[in-house]
Amino acid sequence: MTKPSDLGPPIKGKPHEPPSDEGDHFYKCDISGQPVDMRDLRQVIWHEQPTHERLKPQVVKRS
Numbered sequence: 001m002t003k004p005s006d007l008g009p010p011i012k013g014k015p016h017e018p019p020s021d022e023g024d025h026f027y028k029c030d031i032s033g034q035p036v037d038m039r040d041l042r043q044v045i046w047h048e049q050p051t052h053e054r055l056k057p058q059v060v061k062r063s
């Protein structure tokens, strides 16, 4: 049976992609305190206003 050591020195692998953390896409708005999804420019622009109301939470469906 072939042993791993027969195959030569170990070759270090690395993950194909860094694991994506859903929370990385959000920041907390200083004014409304709501989490803002940075992938959605509408939310970002809304929360950039000096005064604004909280946005109604929207469930984004992803396939």
Ligand SMILES: [Zn+2]
Binding pocket: 029, 030, 031, 032, 033, 034, 046, 047, 052, 053
């Ligand atoms: Zn806000």
